[in-house]
Amino acid sequence: MAIFIALIFQVLFVFFAMIINIGLTVHDKINLQNSVDLAAYYAASKQAEILNAIAHVNYQIRQDYKLLAYRMRVIGGVGYLGHPSHDSYNVPAKEVPWDVPVDGNTFYTDQPAICIGHARWVGEDADENLCRFQLNKIPALPRLPAGPPFIPTYGINLQASQATEEARRAIGEKCRRTAAMNWYYAAIANMIFKLDVSRRRAAIAELAKAVSEADFKDLDGNSVKTGTMKTLEKNLTIANAKGRGKFILYNNLSSPNPINPETGMPAWLMPIFIEYSIPYVFSTVGPGNSCENNVSELMDTNNIPPGVTDATGNLTGLILNPPATSNGLFPIRGVEKNPWWMAFVAVYAESSPRKPFAPFGSAIKLKARAFAKPFGGRIGPWETKTWSPGSKTSDTLAAPIDPLAVPRIDRQRRTGNLAQDRILFPNYSKFPGDILGLKSTLALSHGRKALNNEVERLNIGDYDLPLTSLLNPNSPGGDAIAFDPRTVGGGALRRAEVAAVAPDLFDLTYYSIDANYFYYMQKELLSKNPRLLTADLGYQKTLPKPFTVSDQINTAIQPEFNSLIPGDPRFYVSQTPAHTLTGWTQTGEADYGFPSDKFGKCDSPIRADAPANPGNCIIGGRTGYSVKLVSYDYIMSSAHQLGGEGAAPGPIIHQIQEGELTGASE
Helix, strand or coil: CHHHHHHHHHHHHHHHHHHHHHHHHHHHHHHHHHHHHHHHHHHHHHHHHHHHHHHHHHHHHHHHHHHHHHHHHCHHHCCCCCCCCCCCCCCCCCCCECCEECCCCCEECCCCCECCCCCCECCCCCCCCCCCCCCCEECCCCCCCCCCCCCCCHHHHHHHHHHHHHHHHHHHHHHHHHHHHHHHHHHHHHHHHHHHHHHHHHHHHHHHHHHCCCCCECCCCCEHHHHHHHHHHHHCCHHHHHCEEEEEEEECCCCCCCEECCCCEECCEEEEEECCCCEEEEEEECHHHCEEEEEEECCCHHHCCCCHHHHHCCHHHHHHCCCCCCHHHCCEEEEEECCCCCCCEEEEEEECCCCCCCCCCCCCCEEEEEEEEEECCCCCCCCECCCCCCCCCCCCCCCECCCCCCCECCCCCCCCCCCCHHHHCCCCCCCCCCCCHHHEHHHHCCCHHHHCCCCCCECHHHHHHHHHHHCCCCCCCCCCCCCCCCCHHHCHHHHHHHHHHCCEHHHHHHCCCCCCHHHHHHCHHHHCCHHHCCCCCCCCCCCCCCCCHHHHHHHHCCHHHCCCCCCCCCCCECCCHHHHCCECCCCCCCCCCCCHHHCCCEEEECCCCCCCCCCCEEEECECCCEEEEECHHHHHCCCECCCCCCCCCECCCCCCCHHHHHCCCC
8 A cells, every 4th residue: 555655646646737827827827917918908908198298288279269259259249349358248148159340331240340449458549449240341521621810710720630631640540550550469379379370289289299109209208118127027927027028018109100201290190270260450541541451361461551661560571471480380279189199008928937847948938918998988080070091181071079169271261352261260169069169149149248348458569478478399398379467367358268268068069178287297298398388278377276176167257248138157168177077987897888977077176186187086087098908819800990970980090910019020
């Protein structure tokens, strides 16, 4: 029996050792796969963080465009008779179009030509308004001869004659000044828009190029590949760590992904280039110092009113010769992301762990791969509603997502005819399905109380600081919003413009908005590159604290910006920063259903002394991109529904091949 046990023990020990080795191998294989999953999740989260920054800067461009439209249609038109933002407007605000008074007898629903020659502006006469009608006319005053000096009434006649001549001269001077200032206001609004959009476009290009490198950097300036490797190593067993072999991080945004020389951006982003028209009232002095309003376009640079140089310094030269560092200042209305160029990362790792009962020979090679992708965020709406597979842009012939906005330049060009170019007057949708935008009396009355504040008159000088700061490419405090440095908080004009750009229902639907974006500006990658420091509109270094989208919303919901109907705030304006939390979230730790009770809500915000995160909410909704693990079969599918409703399914543009992931193609 002892002999038998001694013989069988060898066999039993071999089986025992085999079981131990197999168990440890399975354990190491599971550990390697879990570690690779975590590493892929880490890399995709860094990819998502940069996409979130791109998305928010793209939203800032949307706000620049909204600001331009507001300056044209509201601030530039407040002097017109019956304008809803004027204090003489007594009709309750409704979602109905406002008719621009052309000559007192004719009205049309369209863009009012910019006219600021009225008493709401500093330096303008309180009793003279050349902007009552778009084609306002002031006939020449007849001359009053004094008569011969020997008649008894000569002294009275002479005084009357001199007063008449002074009035004739004043009308002519007022007419010339109004023409110059109308052009100046239109030109400075146009230039501020182009300068601010240019630097934000450059920021998007830099961020997009950064995330399109094979070894891309995160917002802290660190190598994502290094961080991914450390994440992998920290989660490996001792055996896997000692036997770790090949490691590959694959970034699908990087290969093959040349920079488009026309846009300066990677191929997966396409700017929405626009060409727009800015009409303004061109007042001309006629015979006898009469004054007649006509409508001209800012782009007609050969028709600059006399007196502009004296009134505006070197702005004329700036318009005709933009800075060399401004990409030609060719304007965009944002960027659209190609849905067929999917953002995802893949991690591949090998390990050859040694087992205690297999000390000799080659160790078993373990392999693991994982795929993870950002999802749920929105860089911004496409130009149109569908995007066909293989197309570089959204489909040209499809319906536009914002039918009120100035269309992409390849969809509509200026003709030089104002009647035909009205589609190029900046406007925008306040909510999905909006058919009026800033043609609505409700929208035009937004800011009424601020713009009619008797204590704070509108001042063209409030645009000096924005223009000066934006002309400095290294100024992180550059801001397009009007700012009066002599007034605490920046003045009424600033408050009105801040409220005008606050998120509306259209913005909340199509953009990922971080109400506390200033958090991102503290990142190393951004702080070391002034081109990437694009603070939210309303931010000024002279203010005591950062200015964010939360502050924009809190400004817009103040009583002076509420509806003209008592107790009825504007339905399309975001009422709380929590309304920006429209991103994907989940019901619970193991329940991935979408919880309607958390959409646009925050049950538990982050404490002021805690590190910030996108959306600044611990329990509740989220903003921006989330991250999920996906399968190789999902990546390689040819049935992706990515092109919008009704678009044909298809494969993504670049499908990762086995050799690319394992390094076999090297």
